[in-house]
Amino acid sequence: MSAVLCPPSADVSVMRPAAGRVARVEKETHDTFTLRVESPDEASPLAGFEPGQFSMLYVYGVGELPISISGDPEERGSLVYTIRSVGAATHALVTSKEGSTIGVRGPFGTSWPLRETRGRDLLVVAGGIGLAPLRPAIFHVLRHRGDYGRLVVLYGARSPKDLLFRKQLAAWNYVPDTQVLTTVDYGGLSWRGYVGVVTTLFRYIRIRPDRTTAMICGPEVMMRFVVTELKSRGFPAEQIYLSAERNMKCAIGHCGHCQMGPLFVCKDGPVFPCHRIGPWMDRYEL
Amino acid sequence: MIRTATLTGSYKQIPFFKGLDDSHLSKLEALGHELTFDRDQIIFREGDESSFFYIILSGRVSLEVTALGRTLRVQTIGENEEFGWSSMLPSHGKQFQARALDSLHVLAFDGPRLREACEEDNTFGYALMKRLLSVVSHRLLAMRVQVLDMYSPGVKG
Amino acid sequence: MGRDSRSHDAAALLEAQGLDELIRSLERRDYEVLGPTVHDSAIDWGPIHAAADLPAGWTATQAPGSYRIERRDDARRFAFAAGPSTLKRYFHEAERSVFSVESNGSPFHVVEKQDAPRRLAFIGVRPCDVAALAILDRVLIHDRFPDPAYRARRESSFIVAANCTEPGGACFCDSMGAGPHAASGFDLALTELDDSTMLVECGSARGEEVLREIPHAPAGKDVRERARAAMAAARKRMGRKLNTEGLAQALYDNFEHPEWEKVAARCLGCGNCTQACPTCFCITFEDASDIDGSRAERRRRWDSCFTLSHSYIHGGSVRQSPKSRHRQWVTHKLSAWESQFGTPGCVGCGRCIVWCPVGIDITETAAAVARQTAPVEARS
Missing domain, CATH: 2.40.30.10 (Translation factors)
Known part of the structure; x- marks a missing residue:
């Protein structure tokens, strides 16, 4: 049946x-x-x-x-x-x-800016389970590889056993003009990759703030830290996109739970340009 | 094994030294040694008396903590990054173990001699300390975020 | 809803017995008629069948944390400020089923109950509550995803407003631009002139139709002037005031103002204000299943931003402190709502003040936070 x-x-x-x-x-x-x-x-x-x-x-x-x-x-x-x-x-x-x-x-909800960013370089920064909502964007870029410039994926997780899609991450690194760096907060001796918060990976990549759009998803504290780093490297807030997370019961703006100041994460987001959500994300207990 | 090597190019190209006077640079050049380490070679262990301050020219270093028979990597550092800053302070034992993660090429400065040079020429000392403080502050910030254990459920930004 | 702000007819004069005719006319149209009635020591919505069911000669004294009904020395029927219940409970019910699911093993069958809404006519809706319905309509009908149940209930309702000539101790509708005169959003609007006469205005074609069936006289200029004067006097007797100029921004700017701590120290976090509020729309969902698992139901009920669960995400709540929850409510009403829906979420009915067990006053809180800018160090 x-x-x-x-x-x-x-x-x-x-x-x-x-x-x-x-x-x-x-x-x-x-x-x-x-x-x-x-x-x-x-x-x-x-x-x-x-x-x-x-x-x-x-x-x-x-x-x-x-x-x-x-x-x-x-x-x-x-x-x-x-x-x-x-x-x-x-x-x-x-x-x-x-x-x-x-x-x-x-x-x-809203989606990553994949139409607006054709021809640009893309920097994807993900933390933990935050790689999940970014993966469809990566799939899209890889399917239409010629439509975009350089793709850099930075991914951080708690420990090597928490890393998602490890085989895929490794495979993407072989795609032309694509770089994937992975880091963990703590690793054992068998982990030969990077250790440290995801922002420490910025030292190992070359990005041009004038032609790159950043897409970030992860714990809020990580996203704040990444935004600070990007801004110090000259990224305009309009070229930084974040995916927010809040309690959601209805997804259509009726339950009231997902508010962040004037924003409803469910219908105005979850993907926001940084200049819209940044001021609210920085406020404690908003 | 530790081997000396030769630096191609000048100290000027090293980001840590960017903006230093030529007189300061030549002081550093007189103090610095180039060393290489093999992959997985221990550079120093926890408790070792501090002696050298390092700048990585190529390769990576992992900082490790050993406890209960288990070694945990807590940080990796790469090209153009610095480690071993405790050598800039008098009689401090190393808090971490450092290991070459790949074959490693570093610039090493003897801590006591570098301190001496700073004491003799305070302008040089201040210029060096400013750079060091910036490194320490950056590293501290990153460590603070790391110890939040932000990927655990229940940890909120 | 077919109601607009266009003036449909010249104002008419209605005698008290015209109210009986009005009720009958609405009943003929299959409406259940509700009006203010005295019950449970309050003037609150109840079924009415004749003008005699209205609270003639009654009023209510309202103050922070206090509500008492009292006799008046006249026989006016609408001489009181908004009572405990809002119309929200009829259109955006406190609890209702969303769907039920039947399962015979793994696959399941979703059954959404599409009940025909009750046809409700309300006589004596205060302008603040008329304005509150427009605000709820904006959220639940005129947004990207309309709520069909709410819309159906609103579409089958008939609204007879009663302009306010007797504001209460917690009222500040004038500050919020919501009263004491209802400008739109009604089918008919009454202004009580004395014990036996009312001015009546039409707000919709439906209202006009109903009025045609009721004996009325054309209202002269003098009568309209009397109504206007009564409302001008009411504006001067508002129990509370709120200066809304620059308020939305000031509340955002003074996010870490010490007043939030002060008010949170008094706040019990009970959420009464949100339940009494005519525009608070937050809901949550609950799931239950039969003991044999063959049937499950998903229900929705009013929620409150004063609960910890309101902002819960895996492992903890975003708004942990009572201060942050109180601030969320006030800033949503007076700041965020404006950005979200183009109007404040407050109509100045004063219910949150009256029905707060400790008498917290939103006008005082907002004014205190807006008055002085918090030190820069305290902002983040």
Whole structure:
């Protein structure tokens, strides 16, 4: 039996999830898993998305969560989510069985500036699970490699065992005009890569602030630190983009939870140019 | 093994020395030695009396802490970066272990002699200390962010 | 909603018995008619079937943390300021089901209840509450994602405003530009002139239609002048005032003002202000499932930014301190709302002041924060 959904009426609510069949669950790290979700009905596939957007995923009887889409935007027919198990609902999501059904709403929110930045160099700075919402942007640039200049990816995680998509990161480094540097906060002797916060990697790359757009996602403290570093290197705030995270219950600006000063992260974001979100991100307990 | 090597080009090209007077540069040139270390070679251990101040010309160094039979890398430093600043202070034991992560080419200065030069010529000493403070401040800031353990759930910016 | 700010008809004069006709006319149109009634020691919304159900000769004395109903020595029916309940509870209910899900094993079936909304007519809506509905409409209808349930409820409502001639001790609608005269957003608007006569204005074609069925006389210039004078007098008797000039920016600028600590020391964090507020729209969602797991339900209910859970993200809340939560509420109402929706989120009804158990006064807090700029070191 497949999930049956009421036909959409004129007044169908965006609050009602579509059925999504969990096609594949893949373990990325000790606490992070990647889910591939498909429509159970081939005739009505799940909606496509823009890199940087998120979905609301509903687990039967447990709750609903905003989850960034981490897959290739041009791979239609399925949506990919990389989820870190940190609470009841994320735990329920990452332990869902292949073939089970979850609810999917969306995609919602703004996306990375991939149209505006054609011809420019791109600097991607990711921390921890923050690589997940940036991965679709990287996929896009690699598929359309000629449309963009240099691509530099800087990625920081807590320790080597927390690094996501390690094989992919290594492979991207071989793509022409593409550089990937990875660092961890702490590493054992078997880790021969960089150790230190992600900003320490700036010493090893060459970027031209006048022709580069930066896209950042990670813990807020890391993003603030990266922005300071970029500005000291002459990046204008308009060429720095950040993806913010706040409590979100509805994704459509109705629940009020995701506010950051005048901004609703769900509908004005999650991707913001730095000059819009920077002043609010710097405020403690805003 | 430690070997001496020859610096191609002048001290002027080293970012740490950028903007120094020629007289100061020649003072440094008189004090500096070039050394190379093999991959994985220990440069100094925790507790060693400080002796040398290093500037990396090529390769990387990992700073490590050894505890409970386990070695943890807490920081890597690369080209044009400095380490061993405790040698600029009198009688300080090393807090970390330093190891060449790749084959390493450094410029090394004997701490006591460098301090002596600073004491003799305070203008030179001040110019050097300003650069050192900037390095220390940068490094401290990065360490502060690192110890936040910001990737752990529950750690908020 | 078919209501606009265009003047639909010259103002008319309505006798008290005309109210009975008005109720009957609305009932004929299948509306349940609600009006202010005296119950539970308050003047609050309740079903009415005749003008006699209205609180003639009653008023309410309101002050920070205090509300008392009292007798008046006349028989006016609308001589009181906004009561405890807002219309929010009828259009953006305190709790309702979003959908239920039936599951027979893994696949599930989402059932969204599409109930026909009640047709509600409200007689005696204060201008502040009329303005509050326009603000809620902006958030829940005229934004990117309309809330169909809210819209359906609003579309099947009929609003008879009652302009304010008797403001209360916590009122400051004049400061917020929301009252005491309702300029738009109603089908009909009444201004009580004395015990037996009212001026009535139309705000929509529907209002005009209803008025045609009610015996009324044309209102002369003198009558309109009396109504205007009554409201001009009301403006002078507002219990509270708030200088809104430059306020939105001042609240942003003085983010670390010591007043926030002071007010937070008194604040109980109960969230009463947010529940009493006619425009606070925050909601949260709850999930429950039957014991055998065959059915689950997702419900939404009002939430409050005074709770820790409001800003929770994995492992902790962004707004940990009571100070930050209080500040969030006040700055959202008076600053952020303006940037988000083009108007302040406050209509000056004073409910948050009256229904605060410790009598915290938003006009005092805002004025204190705006008055003096915090030292530069304290800003971040």
